[in-house]
Amino acid sequence: MLRTDRFLDIRRDPHSGELLARGGDSEAHSILQRVGFIAVVRVHETYHRAPTGLASDDESRLGTDAVARLRAAGYHVDCDAVFDTDSRPASYLPLGASVAHLAERVREATTTDEAADALTELTAAHDGILAALDEVLTATADFHDGLGGPSDKYIAQRLRHIADEHLRVIHGDLSYLRNKLADRHAPHPGRSTCTREVPSTEQERSAVCACPPPPRALPAPPPPLAAGLRR
Structure with missing residues (x-):
């Protein structure tokens, strides 16, 4: 099943002319912010816009850089033709x-x-x-x-x-x-680590592990027959 949060659109809004980026998950949002976009948080959506006051050439570079970095991170990006690029810059851990x-x-x-x-x-x-x-x-x-x-x-x-x-x-x-x-100076009672060592008090010295075996899962019962299928 495709994850819809791996898809983004980066386009100029046809009404306002703003450069907008829509879609993606929190990792994609971080990439957009590092490129230079500004997050806009709405009730049902978080999208990103270019900063105000940028020249057209600067906005084009911003959109192209965002497309390149998002695709390099494995996102599927649909964009205006002017932002399309084959560049895949290296990414580093933030x-x-x-x-x-x-x-x-x-x-x-x-x-x-x-x-x-x-x-x-x-x-x-x-x-x-x-x-x-x-x-x-x-x-x-x-x-x-x-x-x-x-x-x-x-x-x-x-x-x-x-x-x-x-x-x-x-x-x-x-x-x-x-x-x-x-x-x-205490062990966490819920996070004990198996050492594969047999304690000295163990009677069966042939044992290879002091941990109790995992519980056996009971087989699930077959689903009941539908009433219409019974003869």
Whole structure:
């Protein structure tokens, strides 16, 4: 069965003339955002548009780049002829992939020590991910301070409030949880790992694994005959 979220359209809207990208899943949306598109979130749809104020040639390059990168990632893209291309640029893991890897480490952790090690990358005081996020928020606030627009000072204050209040709470809570896990030194009861070793208390020394065998699945009963088929 075809997955409809692997299909996208990149075209100029016939009414507004806007360059729009429609369709795709969250991975496709990330590709579009990295190319330069802006997400538009509606009640029943999320689509992407080109930034305002671009020259026609810049919009054409934007659309062509999006088609090339999406097709290189395995998406089926229908587009206006001007955006069609055979280019397939190389793709690299985004920075967020290394952060998402921490989630995998926590999902696969079999002990509290392993979970604590993964959370340490988030909570390390000097070079942890949350400390770096604090730096990004502060740098973005400083950037807005220098823009000089009527709302830029407010945006800068808002970013500093997020860093000082919300992010600090998240950092404090996760640091507390990490430290509690690091002190616990316990296996996760639902994630024990089979070592293929026979304990010394085992009577049957010929056993090759101390784990109980998986339960046998009972065969499913045959479906009842329809009333019209009975003789």
